[in-house]
Amino acid sequence: MPRTPSAQHPAGPIRLGPDARAALRPARVEVADGFWQSRREVNAGTSIPQGPGLLESAGNLHNLRLAAGTAEGEFQGAYPFVDTDVYKWLEAAAWQLAQGRSAELEADVDRIVSLVAAAQQPDGYLNTWFQLVKGGERYRDLRWGHELYCAGHLVQAAVAHHRATGRTELLDVAVKFADHIDSVFGPPGSGKEIDGIDGHPEVETALVELYRETGERRYLDLAGYFVDRHGHGLLGGEAYCQDRVPVREADNVEGHAVRQLYLLAAVADLATETGEAELRSAAERLWHAMTTTKTHLTGGLGAHHDWEDFGDPYELPNERAYCETCAAIASIQWSWRMALLTGEARYSDLVERTLFNGFLAGVSLDGERWLYVNPLQVRDGHTDPGGDQSARRTRWFRCACCPPNVMRLLAGLEHYLASGDHDGLQIHQYVTGRYTSGPIVVRAETDYPWDGTVALTVEGTPTDRPWTLSLRIPQWCRDFRVRCGQETYDRAADDGWLRLERTWAPGDRVVLELSMEPRLTAADPRVDAVRGCVAIERGPLVHCLEQVDHPGGGLDDIVLDTSRPLAVKHRPDLLGGVTTVVAAGRRRRTPDRGWWPYASADTAAAPEPDGEPVELTAIPYYAWANREDGSMRVWLPTS
Amino acid sequence: MPRTPSAQHPAGPIRLGPDARAALRPARVEVADGFWQSRREVNAGTSIPQGPGLLESAGNLHNLRLAAGTAEGEFQGAYPFVDTDVYKWLEAAAWQLAQGRSAELEADVDRIVSLVAAAQQPDGYLNTWFQLVKGGERYRDLRWGHELYCAGHLVQAAVAHHRATGRTELLDVAVKFADHIDSVFGPPGSGKEIDGIDGHPEVETALVELYRETGERRYLDLAGYFVDRHGHGLLGGEAYCQDRVPVREADNVEGHAVRQLYLLAAVADLATETGEAELRSAAERLWHAMTTTKTHLTGGLGAHHDWEDFGDPYELPNERAYCETCAAIASIQWSWRMALLTGEARYSDLVERTLFNGFLAGVSLDGERWLYVNPLQVRDGHTDPGGDQSARRTRWFRCACCPPNVMRLLAGLEHYLASGDHDGLQIHQYVTGRYTSGPIVVRAETDYPWDGTVALTVEGTPTDRPWTLSLRIPQWCRDFRVRCGQETYDRAADDGWLRLERTWAPGDRVVLELSMEPRLTAADPRVDAVRGCVAIERGPLVHCLEQVDHPGGGLDDIVLDTSRPLAVKHRPDLLGGVTTVVAAGRRRRTPDRGWWPYASADTAAAPEPDGEPVELTAIPYYAWANREDGSMRVWLPTS
8 A cells, every 4th residue: 555755764874773772863854955866856856767678689688578478589698687777767766756756757667667577587586687597596606696686686676666665566566585595594493594685785785675564574684694704714714705704703894896895885784784793893993993994095995906806905006096986875875774774974074075086987977977986086097998898988788786775875865874862863965954853953065165154043843842953064174263153163073073962953053163274185195006195185175287278298297396376167068067176386397318218216316397287177076077087086196 | 841940030939020019139149158158058958858757757758748649647746737857858959959969869859859749639730638638628627728829838848849850740740730729719799619828828929920930921810810809708707817907908927927928928929919009018018017016036936935926016025926947937028028129228127137037046956956936035934835836846746837947948048148120230138149130140248146246248240230239238237438549438328238230350359247246236116025125136137145155043133234345255166156145144133022923113123133243245135045944035124
């Protein structure tokens, strides 16, 4: 029976279970205007509506019809996980529908949900690749087969569809598949047929969500089983699929970045729902290890093209940064769960950094072209290999995991922005709109990230008791001020929160002013790839140079003059309206060293000719690769 | 009919054709003692004798028996080019036999040559993978099939076998296969069945050698055809297999490094044999582009694990340097051909650097373990993936291209050391032994590279006319002296040669003294990966730090103090006897920055605590990874 989403429980990802031990619970946010709303409008107006057509041309929908027996022909697509493109699109469409009805989108969703339901086998199994290409052979290739991964995305789409629309058609499919999986998989001694895990985690966090949506504890237990069987050699003990070491014992993230991060999102979910201290401490330890040693400045994750892997600690290359868009999304999902679990602001610091940089660069400004990998440098003379790993935006990928993943995150973005607890409301991310936690309603207006002022007005409040409005003071911010009535604050607590406890009245105002002075950032000296370089940042935005703004030579000879001040220039005409940072630099004149580019350090240290002065225009990184092809740099040499 | 190799024509790779337009011709060198002889003894005493057993256990010989119909079972090995492991071993064994008979080795060679001959099909075709796995389907997958690549290595083995022993059994097989290829492949309009090229070049340079060995011009023409059909889209236009642009138009090396380099060796061969100026100038241009923009300090080539590719210009990562051992070998082969073609010393400068560093690191000191990739850095906390691309030495590889390639180069090394022309003798590389060019015989004694003194004595000379003894003054050497009778020289010509023209008498002595002061080397500032770092070099040797010599902490916190002098310490006990360079350094104490490793450049620039002083011991790079596993660094931060 259709239900309407409750205003109390936002129709978004993560609706915590009744026994959850989270410090915070997601709060409802209506995003009304501003930076993210404009990205969401492109998502809603262009990216999502184009999805069905792209899924049709790529053959994903055709495969479902084949499996249902309503079409004839060959399976299309190169991977056993092509169904997930459909599921992720459905999830995106569901979160979109939660924000407002659209007859056209509903029709697309209904049509595709029917295709999915028709493709399901009578016992609940569903995977078009194995049904059509592998002759129905199941669960024989858990390392590469992605069957449980696909199930996970089906479940997430179904949960979204149910939460957003109250409808059960897709949830029924998902429950049936989950029950099938639960009947097949289990630990030794359970009497189940297979003791196994999926090479590509995803089903784990999805099963926790299914538990939350249905109240069925079996799904939570199954998720816990899958998580804990990683690291016991069921998949050959490979780090690639997090099978080298159990997650409770691991000391750093490793292997395929997206797999690792989805698994850790599930670890956070499990720690939240079960209160297990060992899982929580593993998640905290691994998050700290990842941020301190394996995270790019953009929040991007994954250092190797080969195997899409994390690299060694501090191995953070620029031109070969992998930083898969999906890894940024998975990182946001994990970090947000950690923020809820622990209540600590640093997790939302990483969410912010990743949203504005490593994630958002994955989609073009027009919402029609994508990046699968997100390098921090493209060299002069770059020969692009094309294909999915291209440093040039692409209309769709052979492995099209990223585009619908971007769509679902943007469509459900309002659910990562704020939380509530019994003491009040916590604002994690600043947008123009309305934040709601129970009776508490706060309206915000801001031109963030172009401007650092956020004006907050209490619109709803229990008047009989004090509560705390908590503002996250971003980790990047060295200088801020909060005005609340007659009082002013300029220091946050050590945990990154500024807490204002009051008995509030409707109309009370708080103004947060974050200094948006552009700044130069350097890395830990163990990050060899950026030694002798700095990056330009402003607010939450990492900036970069693009070739197109610097005619007359390449970027690889550019040197930033750190002795000269940085200037800020808002450019409403540029890239949909961006604030650029203007810096002084020069183009190095490297003396001709003949055929060998290495020379005595004495010679190399000798002063070079001064080089031609160049005005450097640093655009926000998220907006790169939206004009003509060329080189790009985030990190700039200082000599 | 068996022939005995002539003393005039050394039984080594590259015996130029009668019309060759080379500036120089290979001269005969007998290596008697010293650095390279000790490596060759390990090669002759351990590596080569172990080859047949390894080829037996890996299944390569079994595959030949299967193809001959003298064994039963399954094809073994994962690649269509497994036959080349056999051919490269045969080539190694042949060059070894050229230096002295060995009944045991001869028996192995005879046995394996018979296996190869028996596996050949009646029309000359030979490739066990396609005969056994692909049902005899031929030349349908030129991009990945490697059939012509295999043919190339067969031809090279056959030429070596013939040159070294005078025997024709293997040459007959090769000629038959080459004739078959010639009957199948040709340009449009030639009436041949296929207009095609091989995805993995090798057959081109091999066919030039076959022309040289047999005098049959058809093979030279076929080589020219294969070279020139690259870059015309016959293989989809991919840079990976040098099909993006014709070699005559290319402006930099690109794609799979080994493929590119074998192709360019053939370009040099063709330019030499045909005198074609356009091919010569392409080879010169590409060599210059490669050395200036895509060569690691060790001479290693190939920047990407992914696709084993060259990277973009100046993209020269340390920890992910690919630097396949085979690429170093191919580079030596190409550069030596360029040295002969042009007479220019810089090509032999690169040969020397590559031999002593990027190449020699590929084999362990005991000759039993190998590196396929040769990184310039292994980080603290490195998680090794194992497999062929491991940074730890391996007994044999799934793709075992490198080990027998090392064996063949070491076994034939004496052919890359010196040349002659009508004016005299040119010594390209310094070894203890005897250099012979026609009537000219010069004996050399040296402890190079540990010591920079080379004592040369004229043993044979035409007494009636002057001739020139040319000594290559290595590009790395800033300071040298040559004493010849009463005269002393300390400047070479601009082209790197020091030329001593005399009417020589037997017993005349020349002493070359190259300064072996250790030195610090810096890179072109466009090599981002090593900004702010220097490398320690001494003579032709690149040095590195290994964890095992620096207990008490990792290597990633080490800073070299460039203000303190470098010291030299010969260590006969260490790694078979090496000269180490001892430097002053400290271990950085990086302040705890919390969870985020990036901070304001002002903070980062603030002086750090001084750090604990550490004595740094830099061993020659070629000797790394011969003790316990650990981190390693070539490039050292200076602050």
